[in-house]
Amino acid sequence: MKKLHFLPGFIFLGISLFLLTLPGSSVPSGWFFNHIPQFDKIVHIGMFSMLCILFHYPAFQAPLSNNQKLGWYWLISTLGTAYGVAMEFVQRDLVANRSFEGADILADMVGCLGALAIALTLNKTKQF
Numbered sequence: 001m002k003k004l005h006f007l008p009g010f011i012f013l014g015i016s017l018f019l020l021t022l023p024g025s026s027v028p029s030g031w032f033f034n035h036i037p038q039f040d041k042i043v044h045i046g047m048f049s050m051l052c053i054l055f056h057y058p059a060f061q062a063p064l065s066n067n068q069k070l071g072w073y074w075l076i077s078t079l080g081t082a083y084g085v086a087m088e089f090v091q092r093d094l095v096a097n098r099s100f101e102g103a104d105i106l107a108d109m110v111g112c113l114g115a116l117a118i119a120l121t122l123n124k125t126k127q128f
Contacts, residue, residue: 002058005057009055021087021091022095022098044104048084049115051115052077052080052116053115053119059119060119069123077113084108088102
């Protein structure tokens with residue numbers, strides 16, 4: 001796998017780390033957050049699905065066997081879920097005005113599994 005193909009994933013990982021460690025007083029509270037129920041969960045799903053898709057991408061482009069690609073997709077989705085769990089503990093213990101929410105972990109997992117489903121489907125149909 002080419003190192004350059006990992007660059008978008010690492011850039012987005014940095015962005016997600018920044019967003020997930022913002023103090024609670026700095027988190028936006030615009031119209032979306034007030035009028036769309038559970039909007040923050042939608043953000044979690046989107047952020048973690050994008051993170052996993054960006055790290056799935058290098059395997060799409062690599063000359064790996066089908067089993068190696070499948071293993072990579074599962075590994076990335078599992079690590080994405082673990083990152084989501086870890087960030088909830090970081091928010092609870094280290095970030096001011098942020099709290100631990102089990103629903104956020106579930107949303108992170110849904111995003112990672114959604115990305116896995118996309119990767120497996122594209123791999124099966126050889127779209128990449």
